Amino acid sequence: MLARRNPQLNRHGELIHLLSVEGLPKAVLTQILDTAGTFLSVNDREVKKVPLLRGKSVFNLFFENSTRTRTTFEIAAKRLSADVLNLDIARSSTAKGETLLDTIANLSAMHADMFVVRHAESGAPHLIAQHCAPHVHVINAGDGRHAHPTQGLLDAYTIRHYKRDLTQLVVAVVGDIVHSRVARSDIHALATLGVPEIRAVGPKTLVPGDLAPMGVRVCHDMAEGVRDADVIVMLRLQNERMSGAMLPSAAEFHRHYGLTPEKLALARPDAIVMHPGPINRGVEIDTPVADGAQSVILPQVTFGIAVRMAVMSIIAGNVA
Amino acid sequence: MLARRNPQLNRHGELIHLLSVEGLPKAVLTQILDTAGTFLSVNDREVKKVPLLRGKSVFNLFFENSTRTRTTFEIAAKRLSADVLNLDIARSSTAKGETLLDTIANLSAMHADMFVVRHAESGAPHLIAQHCAPHVHVINAGDGRHAHPTQGLLDAYTIRHYKRDLTQLVVAVVGDIVHSRVARSDIHALATLGVPEIRAVGPKTLVPGDLAPMGVRVCHDMAEGVRDADVIVMLRLQNERMSGAMLPSAAEFHRHYGLTPEKLALARPDAIVMHPGPINRGVEIDTPVADGAQSVILPQVTFGIAVRMAVMSIIAGNVA
Amino acid sequence: MLARRNPQLNRHGELIHLLSVEGLPKAVLTQILDTAGTFLSVNDREVKKVPLLRGKSVFNLFFENSTRTRTTFEIAAKRLSADVLNLDIARSSTAKGETLLDTIANLSAMHADMFVVRHAESGAPHLIAQHCAPHVHVINAGDGRHAHPTQGLLDAYTIRHYKRDLTQLVVAVVGDIVHSRVARSDIHALATLGVPEIRAVGPKTLVPGDLAPMGVRVCHDMAEGVRDADVIVMLRLQNERMSGAMLPSAAEFHRHYGLTPEKLALARPDAIVMHPGPINRGVEIDTPVADGAQSVILPQVTFGIAVRMAVMSIIAGNVA
Numbered sequence: 001m002l003a004r005r006n007p008q009l010n011r012h013g014e015l016i017h018l019l020s021v022e023g024l025p026k027a028v029l030t031q032i033l034d035t036a037g038t039f040l041s042v043n044d045r046e047v048k049k050v051p052l053l054r055g056k057s058v059f060n061l062f063f064e065n066s067t068r069t070r071t072t073f074e075i076a077a078k079r080l081s082a083d084v085l086n087l088d089i090a091r092s093s094t095a096k097g098e099t100l101l102d103t104i105a106n107l108s109a110m111h112a113d114m115f116v117v118r119h120a121e122s123g124a125p126h127l128i129a130q131h132c133a134p135h136v137h138v139i140n141a142g143d144g145r146h147a148h149p150t151q152g153l154l155d156a157y158t159i160r161h162y163k164r165d166l167t168q169l170v171v172a173v174v175g176d177i178v179h180s181r182v183a184r185s186d187i188h189a190l191a192t193l194g195v196p197e198i199r200a201v202g203p204k205t206l207v208p209g210d211l212a213p214m215g216v217r218v219c220h221d222m223a224e225g226v227r228d229a230d231v232i233v234m235l236r237l238q239n240e241r242m243s244g245a246m247l248p249s250a251a252e253f254h255r256h257y258g259l260t261p262e263k264l265a266l267a268r269p270d271a272i273v274m275h276p277g278p279i280n281r282g283v284e285i286d287t288p289v290a291d292g293a294q295s296v297i298l299p300q301v302t303f304g305i306a307v308r309m310a311v312m313s314i315i316a317g318n319v320a
Numbered sequence: 321m322l323a324r325r326n327p328q329l330n331r332h333g334e335l336i337h338l339l340s341v342e343g344l345p346k347a348v349l350t351q352i353l354d355t356a357g358t359f360l361s362v363n364d365r366e367v368k369k370v371p372l373l374r375g376k377s378v379f380n381l382f383f384e385n386s387t388r389t390r391t392t393f394e395i396a397a398k399r400l401s402a403d404v405l406n407l408d409i410a411r412s413s414t415a416k417g418e419t420l421l422d423t424i425a426n427l428s429a430m431h432a433d434m435f436v437v438r439h440a441e442s443g444a445p446h447l448i449a450q451h452c453a454p455h456v457h458v459i460n461a462g463d464g465r466h467a468h469p470t471q472g473l474l475d476a477y478t479i480r481h482y483k484r485d486l487t488q489l490v491v492a493v494v495g496d497i498v499h500s501r502v503a504r505s506d507i508h509a510l511a512t513l514g515v516p517e518i519r520a521v522g523p524k525t526l527v528p529g530d531l532a533p534m535g536v537r538v539c540h541d542m543a544e545g546v547r548d549a550d551v552i553v554m555l556r557l558q559n560e561r562m563s564g565a566m567l568p569s570a571a572e573f574h575r576h577y578g579l580t581p582e583k584l585a586l587a588r589p590d591a592i593v594m595h596p597g598p599i600n601r602g603v604e605i606d607t608p609v610a611d612g613a614q615s616v617i618l619p620q621v622t623f624g625i626a627v628r629m630a631v632m633s634i635i636a637g638n639v640a
Numbered sequence: 641m642l643a644r645r646n647p648q649l650n651r652h653g654e655l656i657h658l659l660s661v662e663g664l665p666k667a668v669l670t671q672i673l674d675t676a677g678t679f680l681s682v683n684d685r686e687v688k689k690v691p692l693l694r695g696k697s698v699f700n701l702f703f704e705n706s707t708r709t710r711t712t713f714e715i716a717a718k719r720l721s722a723d724v725l726n727l728d729i730a731r732s733s734t735a736k737g738e739t740l741l742d743t744i745a746n747l748s749a750m751h752a753d754m755f756v757v758r759h760a761e762s763g764a765p766h767l768i769a770q771h772c773a774p775h776v777h778v779i780n781a782g783d784g785r786h787a788h789p790t791q792g793l794l795d796a797y798t799i800r801h802y803k804r805d806l807t808q809l810v811v812a813v814v815g816d817i818v819h820s821r822v823a824r825s826d827i828h829a830l831a832t833l834g835v836p837e838i839r840a841v842g843p844k845t846l847v848p849g850d851l852a853p854m855g856v857r858v859c860h861d862m863a864e865g866v867r868d869a870d871v872i873v874m875l876r877l878q879n880e881r882m883s884g885a886m887l888p889s890a891a892e893f894h895r896h897y898g899l900t901p902e903k904l905a906l907a908r909p910d911a912i913v914m915h916p917g918p919i920n921r922g923v924e925i926d927t928p929v930a931d932g933a934q935s936v937i938l939p940q941v942t943f944g945i946a947v948r949m950a951v952m953s954i955i956a957g958n959v960a
Contacts, residue, residue, distance in 0.1 A: 043751045044751070045695070046695065047695030048695040048696070048697065048751060049695045049723075055365070055366065055367030055368040055399075057395060067727055067728055067729070068746065071727060071747075071750070072750065075697060075723070075725065075751075078723040078725075079695075079723075083398040083399075085391055085394060085395065085398075087391060088387055089387070097598070097600065098599070102599065102601075103598075105618055106388065106597060106598070108618075109618040109621035109622045110391070110395055110621060110622070110625055111364070111368060111395075111622065277738075277742075278737070278738035278743075278746070279738070280737065281739070281742075298746070298748075298749040299749070301746050301749035301750060302749045302750070302751065304750075305750055305751065374687055374689070375685070375686065375688045375689040375719075376688070377718075403715070403718040403719075405711055405714060405718075407711060408707055409707070418918035418919070419921070422917075422918065422919065422921075423918075425938055426708070426938070426941050427711075428938075429938040429939070429941035429942045430711070430712065430715055430941060430942070430944075430945055431684070431688060431715075431945065
């Protein structure tokens with residue numbers, strides 16, 4: 001069987017789309033994190049703009065609403081001097097019965113340079129990347145339960161920023177692993193970058209037992225999961241799932257898996273606490289932890305802008 | 321009776337508003353198409369921006385929602401370096417009982433330079449142009465059943481691009497002519513530019529019999545309508561009208577007037593197929609035709625950006 | 641008791657937030673009005689942009705929808721060359737249960753430079769200013785019944801523009817004083833700038849009797865209220881309050897307090913008529929008055945852009 005080329009890379013192995021962290025070589029991830037480092041200083045400058053994407057048209061295609069994630073991409077694009085077009089896609093042509101691919105073909109014909117796609121269906125950004133014009137680059141901003149690669153990369157950036165060497169770390173990802181595209185992208189990014197021990201922590205209903213092939217250790221006991229961890233990534237508990245059969249209640253989840261100061265004390269004393277936001281205080285994380293000295297939740301947001309600028313500038317420079 | 325001056329032209333005969341193709345002299349239409357040609361190359365450049373509208377404020381006033389059309393104007397304005405303000409007018413002051421003219425007077429007082437107006441009522445852009453401050457230019461982005469002049473102009477551009485000489489052509493416009501502002505603007509543009517035979521094709525309920533004064537030949541039979549045509553413009557069948565008394569059903573329409581490969585074969589072998597989008601596959605047009613070698617539906621979108629840039633830059637340069 | 645510093649001023653007495661006109665020294669108000677004057681000419685230029693906020697990120701946080709006010713701030717920021725991010729906050733994270741302060745902390749972490757806040761709760765912009773990062777500046781764009789400081793300032797600008805000397809004037813503010821943040825900000829601005837007689841005019845249900853401490857004269861009789869006034873500020877009658885116990889009906893209000901040509905004739909012959917918009921023709925103001933020679937309602941809108949540019953550029957230049 002002939003190996004199919006990763007659709008995210010051109011024939012020189014350069015990044016042309018960002019669809020998933022899975023399958024990307026370590027060198028590409030490292031390039032993104034290194035480039036993000038150079039953009040961090042841009043965001044601290046008096047004039048926070050660089051002309052790398054001047055005259056480029058970036059389309060935010062949010063088939064699923066997410067003001068916060070859209071905003072991070074819009075800021076990143078504007079700081080690169082791109083023109084940003086926000087399409088309220090839920091109210092537009094798709095509502096008139098146009099197919100996804102016809103919408104994409106039309107926008108491509110407007111000389112779009114980049115699509116940032118959020119979609120409830122896993123694989124939609126992949127489909128778009130396969131069918132759009134060769135001059136268009138696609139960034140997955142979250143698709144179904146599949147992937148949220150910029151979140152995975154910004155989490156990797158954050159860990160590298162605080163811990164420097166990733167090859168000695170224990171990272172615990174806690175919560176609703178089974179439904180979480182963030183968890184999936186985090187695990188792929190950290191495994192590729194050489195983190196030796198990644199733990200998936202949560203109840204049996206939310207943590208699948210078959211994660212060993214991904215090199216992940218499953219812990220259904222929270223104390224076991226966070227003990228001696230260097231990094232704890234708390235996932236957001238989706239309200240809409242709390243009332244289902246998956247979970248007894250938010251209070252029950254908090255009792256077993258919510259990150260309290262007591263549970264955090266089981267981790268290494270210099271452990272950092274992360275969360276993709278928005279946080280549910282008192283559910284998956286307690287306020288003293290979220291606002292405490294070990295929390296790096298807000299730096300994650302700052303690094304997220306730099307990582308998105310890095311991804312955009314890298315793919316815009318590579319030709320399909 | 322004294323002739324009233326066309327409100328779209330200043331006393332030197334220069335374009336200051338674009339409200340309707342009807343009544344515009346051929347020289348003005350030709351100037352727009354020629355200017356659009358120069359902008360096509362801008363859209364292919366690495367940096368797709370020219371500073372012609374730098375510092376100008378373009379307001380998108382969409383009283384009727386249309387993400388796609390708004391996006392094309394927003395891109396065009398941004399590529400001309402204008403500042404673009406999108407007003408979600410349905411949720412704003414008009415909802416608070418303010419009159420249309422008070423809204424316009426207020427926005428003019430903010431030193432607006434251009435209003436791009438989409439409105440469900442025929443004549444609304446005209447009314448706005450008559451009452452707004454003299455420094456403001458108005459572009460009609462579609463009003464009721466009346467006109468959609470930039471669509472008419474981009475269709476003319478597309479035909480000229482592929483056929484060069486318009487004075488020997490047979491153009492068939494097929495579908496719901498009676499409700500279509502696109503058809504009306506197409507017919508005016510093509511007649512003014514010298515197309516000798518324009519056919520309006522569709523059922524008696526959708527094609528009025530009195531188009532002869534416009535120089536249009538009415539065909540209720542599809543085979544007769546498309547036979548030996550150089551250009552076929554398929555109109556979008558509005559879903560909301562399919563259930564009414566106007567039409568038996570979408571399937572019935574497709575059987576008689578839907579553009580299948582068989583019906584297309586009746587036209588000239590080098591005929592081009594156009595559609596304003598979004599298309600209803602399997603209703604007014606079959607997939608093999610929409611995606612086939614004779615389809616120029618996506619180039620229409622590309623030309624549409626250049627035509628809108630042309631209109632904006634021309635009217636911004638002329639003084640009322 | 642130690643005096644608490646005004647949170648809008650840094651320790652040098654320079655403006656770092658604009659939360660309320662109340663408590664701001666006359667010198668700061670005068671600086672804003674003088675700076676606005678210099679920006680008026682920018683809005684008349686061919687290229688209406690100055691680079692004062694280039695590379696800055698201004699976030700419009702409208703927890704309460706107001707297309708018109710948001711647009712004025714967006715234009716002001718763009719004419720200062722800032723990047724503007726519009727957050728449709730009602731549909732975003734707050735809807736997911738995130739607290740206001742967590743939302744603000746997140747946006748600050750994206751290196752926001754300025755928040756323009758409209759909120760239904762009085763005091764929300766204050767709370768945000770107290771908790772946001774030191775590099776972020778907050779402008780109140782209207783909070784509950786509390787304050788609408790840029791409206792107060794633009795009204796002061798308008799009066800100064802037409803009357804020059806404020807220290808000899810009689811200004812009548814007419815309508816629903818008790819619910820009006822505009823009235824409150826107007827009264828504070830004019831009192832600070834030295835207007836000797838400010839009258840609050842309206843029925844007992846809408847004009848509180850205890851305004852004497854603010855130096856305001858209460859008039860429940862319209863003739864008494866507008867007699868010999870130099871300036872009449874008509875407030876918008878909120879439709880939603882007309883049906884309540886506060887008011888018998890819109891017609892009843894119009895009969896007693898609506899500004900007709902007859903009532904206007906009681907004021908000084910050179911009196912100007914103002915209104916924050918949008919106006920209810922035939923309710924609080926008659927059409928011949930709104931469109932008449934004494935009306936300065938549209939110049940208010942023009943001055944409003946310049947005043948907002950002034951506030952933004954002043955606070956952006958001052959360090960907390």
